Amino acid sequence: MPTMLTDVFRGHPIHLPHSHQPDFTSLSELPDSYSWTPKDDPLLDAAPSPPAANENIPLIDLNHTDAANQIGSACRTWGAFQIANHGVPLELLQGIEFLTGSLFQLPVQRKLKAARAETGFSGYGVARISSFFNKQMWSEGFTITGSPLNDFRKLWPQHHLNNYCDIVEEYEEQMQKLASKLMWLSLTSLGVSEEDIKWASANSDLNWAQSALQLNHYPVCPEPDRAMGLAAHTDSTLLTILHQNNTAGLQVFRDDIGWVTVPPVQGSLVVNVGDLFHILSNGLFKSVLHRARVNQTRSRLSVAFLWGPQSDIKISPVPKLVSPVGSPLYRSVTWTEYLKTKATHFNKALSMIKNDIDE
Ligand SMILES: O=C(O)CCC(=O)C(=O)O
Numbered sequence: 001m002p003t004m005l006t007d008v009f010r011g012h013p014i015h016l017p018h019s020h021q022p023d024f025t026s027l028s029e030l031p032d033s034y035s036w037t038p039k040d041d042p043l044l045d046a047a048p049s050p051p052a053a054n055e056n057i058p059l060i061d062l063n064h065t066d067a068a069n070q071i072g073s074a075c076r077t078w079g080a081f082q083i084a085n086h087g088v089p090l091e092l093l094q095g096i097e098f099l100t101g102s103l104f105q106l107p108v109q110r111k112l113k114a115a116r117a118e119t120g121f122s123g124y125g126v127a128r129i130s131s132f133f134n135k136q137m138w139s140e141g142f143t144i145t146g147s148p149l150n151d152f153r154k155l156w157p158q159h160h161l162n163n164y165c166d167i168v169e170e171y172e173e174q175m176q177k178l179a180s181k182l183m184w185l186s187l188t189s190l191g192v193s194e195e196d197i198k199w200a201s202a203n204s205d206l207n208w209a210q211s212a213l214q215l216n217h218y219p220v221c222p223e224p225d226r227a228m229g230l231a232a233h234t235d236s237t238l239l240t241i242l243h244q245n246n247t248a249g250l251q252v253f254r255d256d257i258g259w260v261t262v263p264p265v266q267g268s269l270v271v272n273v274g275d276l277f278h279i280l281s282n283g284l285f286k287s288v289l290h291r292a293r294v295n296q297t298r299s300r301l302s303v304a305f306l307w308g309p310q311s312d313i314k315i316s317p318v319p320k321l322v323s324p325v326g327s328p329l330y331r332s333v334t335w336t337e338y339l340k341t342k343a344t345h346f347n348k349a350l351s352m353i354k355n356d357i358d359e
């Protein structure tokens, strides 16, 4: 199936300054190259402001009759929410978490056998966004697009492979269905229906969608307050569905509050609005700025399902959401074009495709 994402990165290699992953377990002090200051990230210390410190992204029960409106409201105010009763079996969440844990527990030399090539997309390595920062992040990742078999072969003996590949396949299938359901629920809350978005008809078996799985590991860190697991970014997706293990670390940003930690809730999933959904909604839904902090006593795992349209589909603001006397907030872009812009301009990518509207 999806090779398009891979092609984008082949054409736009990201030259990472730190190509070799350290063995985190051997570091008892935080090296300077991992010590972040506000100079390295202006939003580093944007602390929660006390009056709103108890606010958090909503936890929404998908079986609730008002789920669509609750999701719509969360997309507008936070660009993120958690979901319960999402239909993904707990054993599958445990299975993908077990696989992720086993992968990152392998000796670093073994993981490097499946290292992501400089022009590649899948495999083991540092966060792709590392090239935009001077400091290194306290994390390691593994990206899967299409079948993971070739990469998994480099990591594990034959007898594990079928089981692990089945888990990935089943997980992606469930996530695809869930992502589509969430997209339509949130659009319903804006009065947008299938007729309004020709390319995304719900009956088209999702053959307009493609995805990647990003496995993340944040090892125990000797000085978590000075370290950064994954620096602040928005996702370039329509939607991202995230499973985190029982260690907190994910934080989302609100202009009026600052950084807010998303507490792990067993069996629930976190959903992020990505940049493409922000564009599609003509700016009504926020693409959430988020990051991951690290921990002194517990390692953290997360699995992000990155979901977007096939590469030839033009994403543009739904006409219904543009005021009759106004212009759409953004020009239309394909996912490929957007990823290229992001690979050059990173967190300024959205502003690069904004229409100049001076009224
Ligand atoms: O680990 C997390 O909670 C965040 C991961 C993430 O933002 C990503 O992979 O894009």
Ligand SMILES: [Fe+2]
Binding pocket: 233, 234, 235, 240, 290, 304
């Ligand atoms: Fe992310």
